[in-house]
Amino acid sequence: MSEKxxxxxxSEEEVTFGDELPVLPIRNAVLFxxxxxxxxxxxxxxxxxxxxVDNLPxxxxxxxxxxxxxxxxxxxxxxxxxGCAARVLKALKHSSGNYSLILQGLTRIRLDSVLATAPxxxxxxxxxxxxxxxxxxxxALAMSLRDIAKQVIQxxxxxxREAGSLIDSIQAPGALADLVAANLDAPVEEKAxxxxxxxxxxxIRKVLRLLTRQLEILKMxxxxxxxxxxxxxxxxxxxVLRQQLKAIKEELGEDDGDQGDLDGLxxxxxxxxxxxxxxxxxxxxxxxxxxxxxxxxxYTVVRTYLxxxxxxxxxxxxxxxxxxxxxxxxxxxxHYGLEKVKKRILEYLAVRKLKQDKKGPILCLLGPPxxxxxxxxxxxxxxxxxxxxxxSLGGVHDEAAIRGHRRTYVGxxxxxxxxxxxxxxxxxxxxxxxxxxxxxHDFRGDPSAALLEVLDPEQNNTxxxxxxxxxxxxxxxxxxxxxxxxxxIPPPLRDRMEILEIPGYTxxxxxxxxxxHLLPKQLSEHGLTAEQLEITDRALExxxxxxxxxxxxxxxxxxxxxxxxxxxxxxAEGDTQRRRVDNEDDLHEFxxxxxxxxxxxxxxxxxxxxxxxxxxxxxxxxxxxxxxxxYGTGKLQLTGQLGDVMKESAQAxxxxxxxxxxxxxxxxxxLEKSDxxxxxxxxxxxxxxxxxxxxxxxxxxxxxxGVTVRPDVAMTGEITxxxxxxxxxxxxxxxxxxxxxxxxxxxxPERNRADLEEVPKEVVDxxxxxxxxxxxxxxxxxxDRMPEPSPVTEEVKExxxxxxxxxxxxxxxxxx
Numbered sequence: 001m002s003e004k005x006x007x008x009x010x011s012e013e014e015v016t017f018g019d020e021l022p023v024l025p026i027r028n029a030v031l032f033x034x035x036x037x038x039x040x041x042x043x044x045x046x047x048x049x050x051x052x053v054d055n056l057p058x059x060x061x062x063x064x065x066x067x068x069x070x071x072x073x074x075x076x077x078x079x080x081x082x083g084c085a086a087r088v089l090k091a092l093k094h095s096s097g098n099y100s101l102i103l104q105g106l107t108r109i110r111l112d113s114v115l116a117t118a119p120x121x122x123x124x125x126x127x128x129x130x131x132x133x134x135x136x137x138x139x140a141l142a143m144s145l146r147d148i149a150k151q152v153i154q155x156x157x158x159x160x161r162e163a164g165s166l167i168d169s170i171q172a173p174g175a176l177a178d179l180v181a182a183n184l185d186a187p188v189e190e191k192a193x194x195x196x197x198x199x200x201x202x203x204i205r206k207v208l209r210l211l212t213r214q215l216e217i218l219k220m221x222x223x224x225x226x227x228x229x230x231x232x233x234x235x236x237x238x239x240v241l242r243q244q245l246k247a248i249k250e251e252l253g254e255d256d257g258d259q260g261d262l263d264g265l266x267x268x269x270x271x272x273x274x275x276x277x278x279x280x281x282x283x284x285x286x287x288x289x290x291x292x293x294x295x296x297x298x299y300t301v302v303r304t305y306l307x308x309x310x311x312x313x314x315x316x317x318x319x320x321x322x323x324x325x326x327x328x329x330x331x332x333x334x335h336y337g338l339e340k341v342k343k344r345i346l347e348y349l350a351v352r353k354l355k356q357d358k359k360g361p362i363l364c365l366l367g368p369p370x371x372x373x374x375x376x377x378x379x380x381x382x383x384x385x386x387x388x389x390x391x392s393l394g395g396v397h398d399e400a401a402i403r404g405h406r407r408t409y410v411g412x413x414x415x416x417x418x419x420x421x422x423x424x425x426x427x428x429x430x431x432x433x434x435x436x437x438x439x440x441h442d443f444r445g446d447p448s449a450a451l452l453e454v455l456d457p458e459q460n461n462t463x464x465x466x467x468x469x470x471x472x473x474x475x476x477x478x479x480x481x482x483x484x485x486x487x488x489i490p491p492p493l494r495d496r497m498e499i500l501e502i503p504g505y506t507x508x509x510x511x512x513x514x515x516x517h518l519l520p521k522q523l524s525e526h527g528l529t530a531e532q533l534e535i536t537d538r539a540l541e542x543x544x545x546x547x548x549x550x551x552x553x554x555x556x557x558x559x560x561x562x563x564x565x566x567x568x569x570x571x572a573e574g575d576t577q578r579r580r581v582d583n584e585d586d587l588h589e590f591x592x593x594x595x596x597x598x599x600x601x602x603x604x605x606x607x608x609x610x611x612x613x614x615x616x617x618x619x620x621x622x623x624x625x626x627x628x629x630x631y632g633t634g635k636l637q638l639t640g641q642l643g644d645v646m647k648e649s650a651q652a653x654x655x656x657x658x659x660x661x662x663x664x665x666x667x668x669x670x671l672e673k674s675d676x677x678x679x680x681x682x683x684x685x686x687x688x689x690x691x692x693x694x695x696x697x698x699x700x701x702x703x704x705x706g707v708t709v710r711p712d713v714a715m716t717g718e719i720t721x722x723x724x725x726x727x728x729x730x731x732x733x734x735x736x737x738x739x740x741x742x743x744x745x746x747x748x749p750e751r752n753r754a755d756l757e758e759v760p761k762e763v764v765d766x767x768x769x770x771x772x773x774x775x776x777x778x779x780x781x782x783x784d785r786m787p788e789p790s791p792v793t794e795e796v797k798e799x800x801x802x803x804x805x806x807x808x809x810x811x812x813x814x815x816x
Contacts, residue, residue, distance in 0.1 A: 017085060021062040022049050023111070023121040027069035030191035031084045033105045034175055035182040042098040043072065049120035050091055050099045059088040062109055062125055065192055076114045082128065082196040085109045105178075108195060128198055130174050141204040142173035148211050149180055155218040174200040177207050186210050220251055246294070262290055265306060273315050278470045282309050305407060308414060308468065312421055317428045317476065321385040322353045334379035335372050336513045341365065341500050345380055348478075360428065360478040362455050364436065364494075366486055367502030368616075368733075370552020373482040374434055380480065381430035389420040394435035399445025402454065404467035414467040417454055417474070428476040436493075437483035448490050455479055455496045503732045504551025504620065506760050507544055507740060514540045518557045526564045533567045535560070535581045542584055546594035549740075551620070551733065559591060566590035608703030610782065612695030613716040613738055613746070614687065615730030620737030622714055625680050625692065627699040632675025640680030643688025650678055652721055653697035656775065657704065660723070662790040664779075666704045676700070691728035693719035694747065697775060698782045705787040713782050714738045715747035723775040727751035732758045739763050747772055747781050 024046055026039060041050055053059050064083035071078050090102040108128040116122040149167050170176045181194045181203075190210060197203040224247045228240060269282045285302050292299040321327060324346055331342045344363065352358045365373040374390070381388035396402075404415035413419070420431060439448045453459050454474060462471040481497055483489060505513065519535060540560075548555040566589065567579050581587065584594070612623040636654055638647050654676065661668050678696060680687055694717040702709050716734055718726040727749045728734075736759070738746055744766075748756075750773040756764060770781040780786060 017058060017060045019124055019126065020115060020122060021060060021085065021109075021125050022052070022056065023062045023064060023079075023114075023123045024049055025064055025066050025074045025079055025121070027066050028188060030065045030080075030182075030188060030195055031063045031086055031103060031105045032178040032182040032191075032195060033084055033107050034178050035105045036089070037103060037105075037182070039101045039103060040098060041101055042096075045073070045118075045120040047097065047099060050088075050101065052120070053088050053091065060085055060106070061088060061103075062086075062111070062123060063103065063105070064111060065188055075117070076111060076123070079111060080192040080196070082108060082110050082192070084195065085125070085127070105182075108198070130198060130200065138173045138201050138204070141201055141208070142176050145173075145176060145180060145204055145208055145211065148208065148215055152211060152215050152218060155215070155222060173204060177204045180211060181207050184210055185214060221248075224248060224251070243295075262286065265289075265310075268310050272310055274309070275314060275470075278309060278314065281470055282306060285309075301407060305467075308418075308422070309470070312418060312468070312472070313425055313427050316426055318386050318426050320349070320352060320428075321383065322349055324349055324353075327383040330383035331379060334382070335376055336516060337505065337509050338372065338376065338502060341376060341502065344498075344500060345383070349384070359457050359475045362457060362479045362481075362497050364481040364483060364489075364497035364499045365502055366483050366499050368504055368551035369484060370550060370554035371502045371504065372552070373502060374432065377430060377432035377480045377482070380478070384430065384478075386478070387424040387426045387429040388432070389424045389429050390432040390434060391416045391420055392434045393447065394438040395440060396447050397440035397444065399447055399450045400466070402447050402450035404465045406466050407469075412467055414465050415450075417463065418465045418468060418472065421472075421474075421477075427473065428478070430478045430480060433479065433481040435483070436481040437485050437488045448493050451493055452496065455481070455493065457496075501732075501758075503758070504736050505553060506736055506763055507541070508762055509760070510544050510553055510556060511537060511540055513553050514544075514556055514560060518553065518560050522557065522561045522564050526561070526568050528564060528568060528571065531578065532571060532576075533564065533579045533581070535563060538583060539563075539581045539587060542587055543591070545740075546584075546596055547587070547591055549596050551736075563587065563590045607706050607708050608699055610695045610699040610702060610709045611714040611743070612692045613714050613734035614689070614692070615733050620730065620733035620735070622737055622741045622743070623680055623682075623687070623692065623695070625678065625695045625699045627676065627678050627696075627703040629674050629676055629703055631673060633673075634671040635675045637675065637677045638679075639677070640682070641686050642680065643686065645690050646688050646692055649690050649693040649719065650696050652719055653693055653700055655721055656697060656719065656723060657700050659721075661704075664701055664705055664787045665790050666701075666787075667790075670704060676703075690718040690726075691716045693717060694725060694772075694775070694778050698778060701779060701787070702783065707783045707785055707787050709782050710745065710784060712742075712744040713747065714741075714743045714745075715778065715782060717747065717749040717772065717778070719775060725749045725772050725774065725778065731755040735759050735763060735767070739767060744768060745770065745781065747778055749773070 024039075024041070029037070029039070031037060041047060049061065053061070062083055063086045064079040066074050067078055067080060068074075084105045085107050086103040086105050088101060089104050092100045094100065108130070109125040110128055112124045112126055114121060114123050146167055153167075166179070167176070170179055177194075177200065181191060184191070184207070194203060194206055197206060224244060228243045228247065265286055269279065269286065272279075272282075274282060285306050289299065289302050289306070292302070327349060328342065328346060331345065335342075341363075344361070348358070348361050365376060367373060377390065378388050400415065402415045402417060404418060405412035414422075417431075421427070421429070424431075433451075436448075436451075439451075441447065441449075453463055457475065460474040460477075463474045464471060486494060486499065515537065519540075520530075523530065523533065543559050543563075544556060547559045550556070563581055567581075570579070581590075608627040608629075610625050612625055614621045614623050636650070638650055642650075657664070657666065658668075658671065661670065678699070680692075694715050697719055698709060698715065701707070716728050716731075718728055720726065731748065731752050732755065735746060735756075745768045747770045750771045753771050756769065770777070772778050772781065
């Protein structure tokens, strides 16, 4: 019970008022006779009433409680029929235009009829006189009411001490009942019944019932507090509050503690269609949970574990879209080219259509940045109608990130595999593992080793997460990994994946991608339309050739965006003229000077310079290999931040030149008083690999013979000391790099002939290929002319013969 305002005893001097009064509806409250209470007034009609109070014969208004507090403009049918005539003691206006009123209840009144509704409600009312009650029963009821009210006041320390004195000061039974009713913590409906009850004894009985119920609740609260304090002592405050809540619910019979929650878990387990082993574990953990205290740490751990078991999908799956033409259409809409990947997806679908239980493939998209590997995974999911989940493995160096933590650790969670399955909600999502070549490992374990089970189709149907400790079936998942380079991927992991190489794009493919995908996307993102800006194919080709140098299209997209932003600035400044970007001059305004020039222009007609082809993680590149000769003592100097393998290729090339010097017209003593220096420009970039062998050999022969290398030729191939040319890798990327640089002739090892099938036909048609297996064939294709061999005299032959005999005598094998 809360005291709103101390009421003075009723005066015998009643205020007179007529049978017409302005009506003020109030929400969520009932005003009783004798009570003084504050009310906030904010509705338009109510404010009009308050402002007109001074114009009334007396500051008396009719107060009626609303049946529904949400009604903004109540009529007579929306109000309780009995209310209270009230005197306006004070009205305070706020800056917002609302009022705060202090009202004093005078006497009960009944609403007979509404006389007017504007500007505020006026009604005909009838005063309800309270019958005199001076019998013994009324006095006894009033005494009981007074005693119980005092007990309630004692159990509520938040009430002031004066409340008891106020109860004693009121002698009239009806006034006492109204005082207690006004301060009861009861619903508006029950208070409305009290104000409608004219009979004093009946009204006291109703107030006694409500007050007795409140007294019992307060006593119960006191008993519960004492009981819990005895049981729990110095336990945490949170635990005490939980026990209080539990005890209150049990006493009121509203709930049976946490039992209902656990019954709900049991119902979820029965409906989850779990595998046998998972269902057994779940029921066992639920049985443990029933015996635990709710506030214990172990309870939270077991409850969280059960939630994980029930939240992870075990049988729910999305139906695959097996309409192959529609899948092909979606893949073509999202990505241009990439025929090998699209072909593999369609093959999987075709087999899935014939054999429903086909396991999901495990693909690894390998290629340079910016060719669309990550977005391709999302496109695959959209085409198949599956859920998509992506997890980035770059920089992950903790095995627990894959397999999860044991539940014995505080804050343990499943690994990213199980978390991803929970987020997707299906057992057959497209699960993308981005940057699988950038996984680290340290003292916490090797995540790539943990992936061996995940990415093995023969094992992942019983994947074991350390947190779940229940075999989980991943065989329906389509795993798609991405990587830039295959070498950092551990061989056992690489062996488990089907690697699909995505090489860089040709100039023609980049143009098509820019026209079909990049340009519409960037126009939309920058708020422009094709009517406001036109970028021609000629301008796009200029951007591709002179402002970007990449295998993918990320830099191309950024440059296109730069042009569009430049136009957006002009449009924002009020220039509504349609812009057309067509040539180098137009681009210069937005992108500045060209960043790259044709590599062909950098070639010189000097001897000792040859053009090679290299593979990098971001696509193919061309390399200039320069050789020079100076006075010295026969040393070979190598610069350009070369790796050990490339240095050894240079040594092998020099050895082959020395051993075959006469064949190319080179003096045999060319190194006796000379030093050779081989340099590969772009010295800030590390370089390694054996494929530069033929290029180094060609540069040396060109230097020593003075015959220049053809300016339109580039070459690649590994060499041996016996003059053979061995195959190399990354041919497609190297050919595309040569094509971008304007090369016309390419020298390729014979054993790489079959690899040309992967090169786009339009590129092959524009190039001339020379397939070689011996070093002599390289020189024939690369040099402007073949050098003349040195004349071999009898004296030289005889000297060579004696040198051979002396070497045989010194050899340890001579005695065998």
